[in-house]
Amino acid sequence: MKWLFISYTVPSNPSRARVFIWRELKKLGAINYQTVWVLPYSKEILDKAQSLREIIENYGGEVFLLEGKILNSDDEKKIINVFIDARNKEYREIINKCEDFFEEISNEIERQNFIFAEIEENEEELEKLKKWFKKVEKRDFVNAPLKKEAIEKLKKCTKLFEEFSKKVYKLKSKED
Numbered sequence: 001m002k003w004l005f006i007s008y009t010v011p012s013n014p015s016r017a018r019v020f021i022w023r024e025l026k027k028l029g030a031i032n033y034q035t036v037w038v039l040p041y042s043k044e045i046l047d048k049a050q051s052l053r054e055i056i057e058n059y060g061g062e063v064f065l066l067e068g069k070i071l072n073s074d075d076e077k078k079i080i081n082v083f084i085d086a087r088n089k090e091y092r093e094i095i096n097k098c099e100d101f102f103e104e105i106s107n108e109i110e111r112q113n114f115i116f117a118e119i120e121e122n123e124e125e126l127e128k129l130k131k132w133f134k135k136v137e138k139r140d141f142v143n144a145p146l147k148k149e150a151i152e153k154l155k156k157c158t159k160l161f162e163e164f165s166k167k168v169y170k171l172k173s174k175e176d
Contacts, residue, residue: 001076002041003068006030006049010061017059024052029139031082038079040141041067080142087144090136095146097129098153105160114168126161129154 006025010017028048030037039045046067053063070076104125108118133154140147 001069003070003079004039004041004045004049005064005066005068006037006039006052007035007064007066008037008056008061010056010059014059017061021052021056021059021061024055027135027139028052029083029087029141031079031086033079033082038082083142084144087136087140087142088146091144091146091150094129094133094136094150095153097132098150098157101125101129101157102160105164108164109167114171116168116172119165119168122161122164126157129157 008021010021012018025032025037028039028045030039032038039049046065049065053065056063070079101122105122108114108122133150136150137147
């Protein structure tokens with residue numbers, strides 16, 4: 001497998017530069033392994049890394065980009081496992097938020113809070129969950145095991161939301 005390795009330094013001030021660069025690397029799906037950031041190589045990732053290079057240099061930093069292979073298969077397995085762990089952590093957060101969503105819908109039904117405002121609020125929350133999942137999925141280069149569970153939880157969220165919405169519309173149409 002071909003990899004992209006990124007090493008950089010930036011001045012300590014302003015601190016927002018370090019935070020910004022760290023966030024951008026995380027958005028790309030990079031992992032920090034020992035002293036270097038690692039990503040699977042692709043033209044798209046390389047283009048984004050080149051753009052990040054310009055930003056780092058504009059902050060007065062230095063960047064070293066290296067494309068290559070990992071020579072020891074055990075080392076490559078370790079790196080792949082770090083990717084799996086990183087994505088599983090993100091999927092676990094989504095799964096937990098789905099559980100919160102289930103509880104929220106359950107509470108609304110229990111309280112018989114069948115109003116349009118609740119549909120809007122829960123629809124926004126469901127859309128946030130779906131967008132978040134898409135972001136994680138995009139940087140999931142290793143097809144992490146918890147992806148399947150996150151997909152199932154999101155399907156359940158969608159189904160519960162649809163059922164809740166139907167109840168609200170049904171009750172509201174009876175009132176009209």
